[in-house]
Amino acid sequence: xxxxxxxxxxxxxxxxxxxxxxxxxxxxxxxxxxxxxxxxxxxxxxxxxxxxxxxxxxxxxxxxxxxxxxxxxxxxxxxxxxxxxxxxxxxxxxxxxxxxxxxxxxxxxxxxxxxxxxxxxxxxxxxxxxxxxxxxxxxxxxxxxxxxxxxxxxxxxxxxxxxxxxxxxxxxxxxxxxxxxxxxxxxxxxxxxxxxxxxxxxxxxx
Amino acid sequence: xxxxxxxxxxxxxxxxxxxxxxxxxxxxxxxxxxxxxxxxxxxxxxxxxxxxxxxxxxxxxxxxxxxxxxxxxxxxxxxxxxxxxxxxxxxxxxxxxxxxxxxxxxxxxxxxxxxxxxxxxxxxxxxxxxxxxxxxxxxxxxxxxxxxxxxxxxxxxxxxxxxxxxxxxxxxxxxxxxxxxxxxxxxxxxxxxxxxxxxxxxxxxxxxxxxxxxxxxxxxxxxxxxxxxxxxxxxxxxxxxxxxxxxxxxxxxxxxxxxxxxxxxxxxxxxxxxxxxxxxxxxxxxxxxxxxxxxxxxxxxxxxxxxxxxxxxxxxxxxxxxxxxxxxxxxxxxxxxxxxxxxxxxxxxxxxxxxxxxxxxxxxxxxxxxxxxxxxxxxxxxxxxxxxxxxxxxxxxxxxxxxxxxxxxxxxxxxxxxxxxxxxxxxxxxxxxxxxxxxxxxxxxxxxxxxxxxxxxxxxxxxxxxxxxxxxxxxxxx
Numbered sequence: 001x002x003x004x005x006x007x008x009x010x011x012x013x014x015x016x017x018x019x020x021x022x023x024x025x026x027x028x029x030x031x032x033x034x035x036x037x038x039x040x041x042x043x044x045x046x047x048x049x050x051x052x053x054x055x056x057x058x059x060x061x062x063x064x065x066x067x068x069x070x071x072x073x074x075x076x077x078x079x080x081x082x083x084x085x086x087x088x089x090x091x092x093x094x095x096x097x098x099x100x101x102x103x104x105x106x107x108x109x110x111x112x113x114x115x116x117x118x119x120x121x122x123x124x125x126x127x128x129x130x131x132x133x134x135x136x137x138x139x140x141x142x143x144x145x146x147x148x149x150x151x152x153x154x155x156x157x158x159x160x161x162x163x164x165x166x167x168x169x170x171x172x173x174x175x176x177x178x179x180x181x182x183x184x185x186x187x188x189x190x191x192x193x194x195x196x197x198x199x200x201x202x203x204x205x206x
Numbered sequence: 207x208x209x210x211x212x213x214x215x216x217x218x219x220x221x222x223x224x225x226x227x228x229x230x231x232x233x234x235x236x237x238x239x240x241x242x243x244x245x246x247x248x249x250x251x252x253x254x255x256x257x258x259x260x261x262x263x264x265x266x267x268x269x270x271x272x273x274x275x276x277x278x279x280x281x282x283x284x285x286x287x288x289x290x291x292x293x294x295x296x297x298x299x300x301x302x303x304x305x306x307x308x309x310x311x312x313x314x315x316x317x318x319x320x321x322x323x324x325x326x327x328x329x330x331x332x333x334x335x336x337x338x339x340x341x342x343x344x345x346x347x348x349x350x351x352x353x354x355x356x357x358x359x360x361x362x363x364x365x366x367x368x369x370x371x372x373x374x375x376x377x378x379x380x381x382x383x384x385x386x387x388x389x390x391x392x393x394x395x396x397x398x399x400x401x402x403x404x405x406x407x408x409x410x411x412x413x414x415x416x417x418x419x420x421x422x423x424x425x426x427x428x429x430x431x432x433x434x435x436x437x438x439x440x441x442x443x444x445x446x447x448x449x450x451x452x453x454x455x456x457x458x459x460x461x462x463x464x465x466x467x468x469x470x471x472x473x474x475x476x477x478x479x480x481x482x483x484x485x486x487x488x489x490x491x492x493x494x495x496x497x498x499x500x501x502x503x504x505x506x507x508x509x510x511x512x513x514x515x516x517x518x519x520x521x522x523x524x525x526x527x528x529x530x531x532x533x534x535x536x537x538x539x540x541x542x543x544x545x546x547x548x549x550x551x552x553x554x555x556x557x558x559x560x561x562x563x564x565x566x567x568x569x570x571x572x573x574x575x576x577x578x579x580x581x582x583x584x585x586x587x588x589x590x591x592x593x594x595x596x597x598x599x600x601x602x603x604x605x606x607x608x609x610x611x612x613x614x615x616x617x618x619x620x621x622x623x624x625x626x627x628x629x630x631x632x633x634x635x636x637x638x639x640x641x642x643x644x645x646x647x648x649x650x651x652x653x654x655x656x657x658x659x660x661x662x663x664x665x666x667x668x669x670x671x672x673x674x675x676x677x678x679x680x681x682x683x684x
Contacts, residue, residue, distance in 0.1 A: 019524045020400055020500050024638040029617040033271065033285035035245035035292050037353075047640050052626070076520070077401035080434060080500070081638060082617075083336040084243065085352030106370070106404055106436050107336060107350055114354035165368065167228025177354065182362035183256065185223070185231060189364055192222040192233055 003116030041093030079108025243334030313585020323453025404434030556584030573605030574663030
C-alpha cells in the first residue's frame with residue numbers, strides 16, 4: 001500500500017501515558033480476523049474503551065470529549081509484544097497520524113512507518129512537559145515538523161528535535177513505501193542470488 | 207583478521223545492498239506465513255499487480271485461528287474460517303506450499319519449521335509473528351515482521367532492516383534440578399524488564415545454554431521478544447546438528463557434509479565485540495512465575511510480589527494497574543493461590559519435551575477438580591509422537607486430555623478463551639491484559655509448575671512434591 005504523504009502537522013493531542021502499552025491492548029487478537037486493512041480503528045483499545053456490553057468507560061481518554069486530535073501520546077515501551085501491524089493500522093484508522101513516546105518497541109516502530117503513522121521519540125523530560133501542559137490545557141497545539149525533525153508546543157515555543165532515518169523521512173514526505181524501493185532493485189537481488197555460491201541448495205525450497 | 211559475532215557473520219552474508227543513511231536490504235532465505243498476518247500482504251501484491259517473487263522459499267500453515275478439537279469438522283467461527291480459506295486460496299494461486307488444517311505437518315509455524323528441518327543454521331528467516339525469534343535456537347537470524355514487510359518479502363525476497371545492536375547474555379553453570387529453560391528465560395526477562403533489550407539482537411551463550419536440548423534452546427530464543435529484543439540466537443553445535451539429521455528438509459548425504467562444514471563456522475569469534483554483555487549464574491535460577499501483566503513481572507515462585515516502594519517510580523502507575531487487574535496485593539506470596547485454568551502449549555512450550563515433563567509429573571496423580579486444563583501439542587507431529595509414547599493414555603488416567611494442535615489459548619483467537627477474572631497458569635509467552643481472553647488473568651510458568659498447579663488446583667512449587675523432577679529429555683516409556 002502506498003502511504004499518505006506527511007510533512008507538517010499541527011494538532012491537539014490525546015494523552016495515554018501508561019507504560020508498556022502492548023499491541024494486545026491496542027488491538028486485541030480477537031479483532032485480527034479481517035482480511036483487509038480497514039476498519040480496525042473501531043476496535044482500537046477495545047477493552048480499555050468499552051465494557052463487555054459495548055458501553056464506553058467514561059474515564060478512558062478516548063471517551064473524554066475534552067481530548068481529541070491527530071496525535072496520540074503514549075508512555076515508555078509503546079507497542080511492545082506481538083508484531084501485528086494491525087496495531088498501527090488501528091491507530092491510523094482511528095484518525096491518528098503521529099504517536100509520541102519516550103521509547104518505542106522495534107517492530108511497532110517499523111510497522112508504524114510502513115503504515116504512514118509517524119512515531120516521534122522524545123526525551124523523558126520533554127514527554128513530561130508535554131503531558132503536564134496538555135493536562136492543564138487539552139487544547140494545547142503541538143506541531144510536528146518532519147522536514148526539520150522538530151516537535152514543538154506552538155504556544156510556548158518549547159521544542160525538541162527527533163530522530164528518523166533519512167531514508168524513512170524521504171519515504172514519508174514523498175509517500176513512497178519500501179516495496180517501491182525493493183522492486184526497483186530486482187536486478188541486484190537476482191545478482192545476489194547468482195553470486196551466493198556457498199548457498200548452493202538455497203534457491204528452491206523443497 | 208576482522209573478528210565477527212555470529213550475528214554479523216550471518217547478517218553480512220545476506221546484505222544485498224545498503225540504503226544510504228538508511229536500512230540494509232537483507233536477503234531472506236525462508237519466509238514463514240500464516241492465516242492472520244498474510245491476507246493483506248497478498249491483497250497488496252494483487253493491487254500492485256506483482257507476482258510472488260520466490261514462492262519456493264515460502265512455507266505456510268494455519269495455526270492462529272484453528273480449533274483444537276474436532277479439526278475434521280468445518281471451522282465454526284465464520285471469520286476464522288474465512289481467514290483460513292483465504293490462506294488456502296492465496297497459496298494455491300501463488301504456488302506456495304501449505305501445511306493446512308489436518309495435514310500431517312500442520313502445526314504452530316515455529317514448531318513445524320524446526321521439526322521439518324526448514325530451520326537451519328546460517329539462514330535468515332522471517333514471519334509475520336513476533337515469536338519467529340524461536341528459530342534463532344539453530345544459529346540463524348530469525349525475526350518477526352509486520353504485514354507490510356511480509357508483502358515486501360513476497361515481492362522481492364528481501365526486507366529493509368536497520369542493523370540492530372548486539373547483546374550477549376551468558377549463563378554459566380549447572381541448572382538446579384527442576385529448573386527448566388522457561389524458568390531461565392523468565393528469570394532473565396525479570397532482570398532486564400519487558401523493554402530492556404529493545405534495539406538489540408541477543409546471542410545466548412554459556413555452559414547452561416550449551417547443555418540445553420534444542421527444545422530448551424527454542425524456549426529461550428522464543429521469548430527474546432518479551433524483553434523487546436529483535437531476536438535471539440544460539441551458536442549451532444553438535445546438539446543442533448544431531449537434531450537436524452534426517453529431518454524432512456534437512457540436507458542429506460554429501461549435501462549434509464557440505465552444510466556441516468559451513469555450519470561449523472557459525473560462532474562468535476573470540477574477541478568479537480558486543481554492544482552489551484550480561485552474565486547470569488545458573489545456580490541463582492529457580493522455578494519462576496509471573497505476577498503481573500507483562501513478562502518482565504516475574505519472580506521465583508516462592509518469592510513475594512514486590513511492594514510498591516520496591517518499584518521504580520516511573521513504573522508505579524502501571525504496577526498498581528496490573529495489581530488491580532490481577533487482583534493481587536503487593537508484598538503477598540502466590541503459593542497456594544487458587545487457579546482455574548492450566549494451559550500447556552504454544553510455540554514457547556508446546557514441543558514433545560514439554561509434554562513429557564508435564565506428563566511424567568502428573569503420572570499417577572489426579573488433576574484438581576477445580577481446574578480446566580488445555581494440553582495442546584504444538585504440531586501434528588508432536589501430537590503423533592506423544593501418542594506413540596503413550597502420553598495421551600497417561601494424561602487421560604490423570605484426568606487430562608490431549609487436544610489437537612494450534613496456537614490455542616496463547617492468544618485466544620479460537621474458542622480456547624480463559625473467562626473473565628479467572629486465573630490461568632500458562633506455559634505460553636504473554637501475560638498481557640486480556641491476552642488469553644477478555645479479563646483473563648495469566649500467570650506464566652514452565653511446564654513443571656503448570657503440572658504441579660494443575661494437580662493441586664493452586665499455585666504450587668513443584669519441588670514441594672519432592673526432588674524427583676523429570677527432565678523431559680527421554681521418552682517416558684509407557
